[in-house]
Every structure is written in C-alpha cells, then in structure tokens.
Amino acid sequence: xxxxxxxxxxxxxxxxxxxxxxxxxxxxxxYESSEYLIKAGGKKxxxxxxxxxxxxxxxxxxxxxxxxxxxELTHTFSLIHDDIMDNDDTRRGKPAVHKVxxxxxxxxxxxxxxAKSFELLSQxxxxxxxxxxxxxxxxxxxxxxINICEGQALDMAFEDTFxxxxxxxxxxxxxxxxxxxxxxxxxGAIMGGxxxxxxxxxxxxxxxxxLAFQIQDDYIDLTGDESIGKPxxxxxxxxxxxxxxVYALEKANKEDHDRLVELLEANDESIIPEAMEILEKYGAIxxxxxKAYDCVIESKQALSILPDSDAKDALFKLADFVxxxxx
Amino acid sequence: xxxxxxxxxxxxxxxxxxxxxxxxxxxxxxYESSEYLIKAGGKKxxxxxxxxxxxxxxxxxxxxxxxxxxxELTHTFSLIHDDIMDNDDTRRGKPAVHKVxxxxxxxxxxxxxxAKSFELLSQxxxxxxxxxxxxxxxxxxxxxxINICEGQALDMAFEDTFxxxxxxxxxxxxxxxxxxxxxxxxxGAIMGGxxxxxxxxxxxxxxxxxLAFQIQDDYIDLTGDESIGKPxxxxxxxxxxxxxxVYALEKANKEDHDRLVELLEANDESIIPEAMEILEKYGAIxxxxxKAYDCVIESKQALSILPDSDAKDALFKLADFVxxxxx
Numbered sequence: 001x002x003x004x005x006x007x008x009x010x011x012x013x014x015x016x017x018x019x020x021x022x023x024x025x026x027x028x029x030x031y032e033s034s035e036y037l038i039k040a041g042g043k044k045x046x047x048x049x050x051x052x053x054x055x056x057x058x059x060x061x062x063x064x065x066x067x068x069x070x071x072e073l074t075h076t077f078s079l080i081h082d083d084i085m086d087n088d089d090t091r092r093g094k095p096a097v098h099k100v101x102x103x104x105x106x107x108x109x110x111x112x113x114x115a116k117s118f119e120l121l122s123q124x125x126x127x128x129x130x131x132x133x134x135x136x137x138x139x140x141x142x143x144x145x146i147n148i149c150e151g152q153a154l155d156m157a158f159e160d161t162f163x164x165x166x167x168x169x170x171x172x173x174x175x176x177x178x179x180x181x182x183x184x185x186x187x188g189a190i191m192g193g194x195x196x197x198x199x200x201x202x203x204x205x206x207x208x209x210x211l212a213f214q215i216q217d218d219y220i221d222l223t224g225d226e227s228i229g230k231p232x233x234x235x236x237x238x239x240x241x242x243x244x245x246v247y248a249l250e251k252a253n254k255e256d257h258d259r260l261v262e263l264l265e266a267n268d269e270s271i272i273p274e275a276m277e278i279l280e281k282y283g284a285i286x287x288x289x290x291k292a293y294d295c296v297i298e299s300k301q302a303l304s305i306l307p308d309s310d311a312k313d314a315l316f317k318l319a320d321f322v323x324x325x326x327x
Numbered sequence: 328x329x330x331x332x333x334x335x336x337x338x339x340x341x342x343x344x345x346x347x348x349x350x351x352x353x354x355x356x357x358y359e360s361s362e363y364l365i366k367a368g369g370k371k372x373x374x375x376x377x378x379x380x381x382x383x384x385x386x387x388x389x390x391x392x393x394x395x396x397x398x399e400l401t402h403t404f405s406l407i408h409d410d411i412m413d414n415d416d417t418r419r420g421k422p423a424v425h426k427v428x429x430x431x432x433x434x435x436x437x438x439x440x441x442a443k444s445f446e447l448l449s450q451x452x453x454x455x456x457x458x459x460x461x462x463x464x465x466x467x468x469x470x471x472x473i474n475i476c477e478g479q480a481l482d483m484a485f486e487d488t489f490x491x492x493x494x495x496x497x498x499x500x501x502x503x504x505x506x507x508x509x510x511x512x513x514x515g516a517i518m519g520g521x522x523x524x525x526x527x528x529x530x531x532x533x534x535x536x537x538l539a540f541q542i543q544d545d546y547i548d549l550t551g552d553e554s555i556g557k558p559x560x561x562x563x564x565x566x567x568x569x570x571x572x573v574y575a576l577e578k579a580n581k582e583d584h585d586r587l588v589e590l591l592e593a594n595d596e597s598i599i600p601e602a603m604e605i606l607e608k609y610g611a612i613x614x615x616x617x618k619a620y621d622c623v624i625e626s627k628q629a630l631s632i633l634p635d636s637d638a639k640d641a642l643f644k645l646a647d648f649v650x651x652x653x654x
Contacts, residue, residue: 025473030480081438085431104412104483107434108476111408114438115472118445122465131458138449138465145442146352149435153357156431 003321006314010051010068011044017069021116033101033109034116037076040092046181047072049318050188053202055311056303059192063127066120067137067187073117074141075180078148080110085152117141121187129191137187144183151176158241162249162261169246170211177217178210201302205315208299212322215292218242222276222285224326233272239264243291248284256281296323330648333641337378337395338371344396348443360428360436361443364403367419373508374399376645377515380529382638383630386519390454393447394464394514400444401468402507405475407437412479444468448514456518464514471510478503485568489576489588496573497538504544505537528629532642535626539649542619545569549603549612551653560599566591570618575611583608623650 001009018038025031047068054064082088083096084106090096098106121141125134154172158164164172185206189199221235222244235242245264249257260278263271279285299319306312328336345365352358374395381391409415410423411433417423425433448468452461481499485491512533516526548562549571562569572591576584587605590598606612626646633639 026477027480027484081434107408108480112476115469119469122462125462131462134462135452135458142442142446149439150353153354153435157354
C-alpha cells in the first residue's frame with residue numbers, strides 16, 4: 001500500500017467514530033459547525049499515526065480508535081480557533097468555520113471539539129484499556145493542548161519582531177504543531193500496551209516527524225502548489241517567521257538583513273521574487289530541507305527497537321511522505 | 328462559620344493550586360491573560376462545593392484539591408469565551424478579558440484554562456486516587472464541558488425567538504450553568520472515595536442547587552444591586568428569555584404577551600417598569616422564587632443518606648445561600 005492508501009483506509013474508520021460522537025451535539029447548528037471542517041477533508045494523518053503506533057507495538061488498532069479520533073478532534077479544534085485568531089478566510093480550500101457560521105459559533109464549535117476529544121479519550125477505558133494507561137494518555141494529550149496554546153501565543157508574539165532565533169522558532173513550532181504529532185504516536189503506543197522503552201521510541205519518532213512536518217509545511221508554501229488553498233509565497237507576504245526566514249536573517253549581512261525585513265513588512269505580493277532570492281543566497285531553503293531530512297532519518301532510527309511489521313513499514317513510509325509531500 | 332467565611336477559607340487554597348499551574352504558561356502574555364479573571368475575584372463557589380462534597384463522604388479535602396481547581400478553571404474558561412461571544416464588556420466589575428487583551432489572546436486564554444483544567448484533574452492520580460476514579464471524574468467533567476457548549480449554543484439560538492417553553496429554558500440553563508455545579512459536587516464525592524449511592528446523593532444535591540443558582544441569578548438581575556457589574560433589569564433590556572419571562576409569556580393573554588414581546592425587543596432601558604409590571608401581573612417572579620426554593624429543599628433532602636458532619640452542615644448553608652444571595 002502506498003501512503004495515500006494507508007491514510008484512506010484509516011480515515012474511514014476514524015470518520016465513523018467522530019461522526020458517532022459529534023452527531024449527539026445539540027442544537028443542530030453546533031453539530032453542523034463542529035463537523036463542517038472534518039467533513040471538508042484533511043488527510044487524517046495524526047489518527048493514522050496513532051493506529052499504526054498501536055499496531056507497531058503489537059496492539060489491536062481497535063484499542064486506539066477512540067484515542068485516534070480524539071487526536072483528530074483536538075487538531076480540528078486548534079485549526080478552527082487559529083483561523084479566527086489569524087483572521088484566515090479559507091481552510092482546506094473552503095471558507096473557514098468562522099466565515100460560514102460567524103465567530104461566536106466558531107469559538108463554540110472549537111470548544112465542543114476540544115471537550116469531545118477528552119470525552120472520546122476517556123471512553124477508551126470501555127475498550128479494555130487499563131485505567132492507568134487512560135490517565136497516562138490523558139496527560140500526554142493535555143500537555144499537547146497546553147503546548148498548542150503556548151505555541152500559538154508565541155507565534156502571535158513573533159508577529160511583532162524580527163528578533164527570533166532558530167531555537168526560539170523551533171520551540172514555537174514544536175509546541176504549535178509538533179507536539180500533537182508526538183502525542184499521536186505516544187498515545188497509540190500507550191493504548192497498544194507498549195513498554196516504556198517502546199513508548200519512548202514512538203515518542204521520538206513522532207517528535208522528529210512532527211518537526212519535519214512543519215518545516216515541510218513552510219517549504220511547500222515557498223515552492224508548492226495552490227491546491228491546499230494558500231497561494232505560493234503567502235508566508236513571505238504575511239511576513240511569517242518561518243525557519244527559512246529566521247535562518248536567512250541570522251546569516252545575512254546587514255544590508256540583506258535589513259532589506260529582507262523591509263520586504264517582509266511590505267505585505268505585498270510583489271516582494272516574493274526578491275525575498276526568495278535572499279533566502280536562496282544564504283542557503284536558507286537548503287538548510288531547511290536538510291534539517292527536515294535529518295529529522296526523518298532520526299525518526300526512523302528511533303523505531304529500530306521494534307520488531308519488523310507492516311505497521312512499522314507504514315510508519316517508515318509516512319516519515320518519507322512527510323519529507324516528500326507537496327500538499 | 329458563615330458562608331462567606333467557608334468560601335474564603337477554601338478560596339485561598341484553590342488560588343495557590345491554580346497559580347502554581349498557570350504560572351508555568353509561556354509567553355508572559357498568555358499567563359497574564361489566563362490568570363487575569365481568576366485574580367479579579369469570584370466567589371470560588373464551585374471548588375468549595377467540590378472540597379465539601381469530598382469531606383461530606385469522609386474524604387480528606389487534599390484529595391479533591393486539584394479537581395476543585397480544575398472545576399474553577401473550567402468555569403473561568405467558559406466565562407472568558409462567553410464574554411467574547413456575547414460581546415460583554417465587563418465581568419466581575421472589571422473589563423472583560425477580550426477587552427483588555429484582544430479577542431485572539433482571550434480565545435487562547437480560555438483554551439489554555441480548558442487544557443489546564445484537564446491537566447490538573449489528571450494529576451489527581453498523584454494524590455493517591457485510584458486511576459478508575461480519575462477516569463470517572465474525567466468523564467463527569469468532559470460531559471459538563473460538552474453541556475456548557477450546548478447550553479451556550481441553545482442560549483444564542485433562543486435570542487432569535489420568543490417561542491421558548493419552560494422545559495426548553497430549564498434544559499438550556501441546566502446545560503449552560505447547572506451541570507458544572509453538578510459536576511463540582513459529583514467529582515468531589517468521587518475523589519473522596521464515595522460509594523455509588525453517596526455519589527448519586529451529591530449529584531442530586533448539585534443538580535438542584537445548580538438550578539436554584541441560575542434562577543436566583545436571573546432574579547437578582549430584576550431586583551438586586553449593581554455591585555456585580557450589571558445594571559438592574561439588564562436582562563429585560565437585552566430581551567433575555569429568563570425563567571420569569573418564559574413563564575409570563577406562557578401565562579399571559581394575547582394582548583399582554585404581544586406587548587411583552589414588543590418591550591423585550593425594544594432594547595431600551597425605559598421598558599423596565601412596564602415589563603416588570605407584566606411579570607408581576609402573571610406571578611412570574613413568585614413562580615421563579617418558589618421554583619428555586621423547591622430546588623433548595625430537594626437538594627437538602629438528597630443529603631439525608633450522609634452522616635452528620637461539619638461539611639454536610641456547610642453544604643446545607645451553601646444551599647440556603649444560593650437562594651438568599653444578593654450578588
């Protein structure tokens with residue numbers, strides 16, 4: 001199976017669990033606004049990681065199904081609230097939740113998904129999972145949720161400054177995006193009955209592909225296609241401090257540094273070619289590519305303690321996919 | 328001890344747990360915006376219920392301390408998001424969080440409190456609570472969070488219609504406000520090691536005072552002082568469907584019904600005396616008072632299976648307080 005087939009196979013199962021949970025929401029407007037973005041697609045990358053991690057340690061995937069759905073709900077909650085905060089109009093090529101339903105209901109839809117996420121995780125106990133493991137998984141997920149909030153707050157704080165170091169950027173982006181991917185694999189391992197060594201291995205795997213995932217996101221923005229609903233180079237126009245930008249600002253001479261800042265502050269599409277040129281001149285794009293590649297290598301190495309299996313093989317493929325995907 | 332002394336004694340302990348948890352948030356702006364409303368005061372009524380319920384079933388209050396703090400954080404999260412949704416400018420006599428910090432950070436502060444709430448609850452396991460009880464408590468809290476979202480969505484949906492029955496009103500208000508009070512007592516009992524009968528008794532107690540609490544809130548708005556930061560009669564000016572309004576609309580003849588709707592739609596302070604007159608004419612205020620009183624009686628009856636104790640005595644006092652409080 002190729003990666004897309006793997007993801008698709010799991011996505012259908014996850015969708016059933018999610019719909020079963022959300023369909024109980026009332027009134028209708030809350031159900032519809034909560035489910036809208038989930039129905040709009042999405043790769044269901046995180047829940048697939050959870051199910052595969054569970055299987056890679058010898059667990060049956062059914063044991064991690066509710067937890068996997070919980071992680072997708074947490075992810076969706078954060079997208080809905082982020083789009084309000086960032087005033088983004090589109091998501092997954094469709095109008096954002098707050099554009100369709102208004103801000104009050106969008107806030108509430110996010111809150112409902114957040115609550116439903118913890119409800120589903122707690123219901124894992126019904127699938128013959130030891131209570132101690134449910135509480136462990138809960139702690140991993142809550143920690144991720146706190147990190148998501150902190151990451152978004154740091155991201156907003158970075159909007160007003162060009163004094164962001166690579167380490168600060170990596171910390172922010174790990175919290176905002178990477179840690180939930182780490183939680184996806186860690187919780188899958190916990191639900192699968194993993195030993196603490198195995199949990200640690202899948203945590204490292206998740207952490208590394210989480211970092212690669214976000215670097216690739218920023219890379220796609222500079223080079224990729226427009227099918228994900230964002231124009232190429234939009235991060236530059238918005239003056240976003242991506243890893244490439246932060247790296248170039250660190251390496252550039254004063255003249256190029258100041259010019260890049262000027263371009264990033266212009267908020268105009270015409271700056272894209274010149275900004276790209278400065279990034280290329282200092283090797284920022286190659287740097288980001290090689291950083292992402294290192295993460296993928298490290299993620300695979302972490303899995304060496306696990307026996308060979310189809311699930312482990314699929315996790316390898318997903319690691320490569322993170323580095324090669326175009327959307 | 329009178330009620331205010333009871334609440335104050337517990338509030339200090341709760342504040343320490345909350346500050347210890349929130350102070351770990353970064354960046355500073357997220358910590359400050361998250362803690363702002365908690366520092367602005369509040370009676371800490373819910374966490375006191377949790378600690379007292381724990382004690383009333385023979386548990387040490389330390390066992391429920393993290394859970395009690397968790398419930399206060401959930402309550403605060405919902406206030407912050409509600410104020411954004413309802414576009415309310417003040418809370419606890421001070422500018423609302425979104426007025427001080429802006430909407431994006433206010434959304435995030437709410438989300439952080441939500442996440443911290445579940446973090447604290449999950450950390451109860453460290454206080455020698457059986458994992459099964461932690462998961463039980465988690466399910467009670469998640470259920471409340473979902474109800475809070477549904478209650479708020481129903482409340483917003485009611486804004487556009489005067490066709491709201493008493494049952495629909497009571498369902499909405501129970502979800503929005505009452506269920507977290509029910510969770511406060513239920514979780515306290517769970518953490519205190521209660522039997523299922525005792526848990527059920529404290530659940531009933533919490534449910535009944537939760538209902539009385541909200542009816543009293545609406546009653547205070549019509550009669551009470553302005554020290555809570557809301558002018559007397561503001562619910563009428565805003566056209567809110569309180570129990571009194573819903574009752575009067577059900578009982579009134581066509582002429583009075585239509586006139587009351589007209590007044591409630593006017594959005595003008597001058598309508599208060601005439602609207603009050605119609606409510607009085609149909610006994611709506613007496614109805615609400617007697618309904619709240621019935622709830623208080625029922626709440627106390629539920630506790631009859633518990634042995635006498637200072638904690639039980641304090642829970643009785645809190646039930647009376649709910650009915651007699653002026654703010």
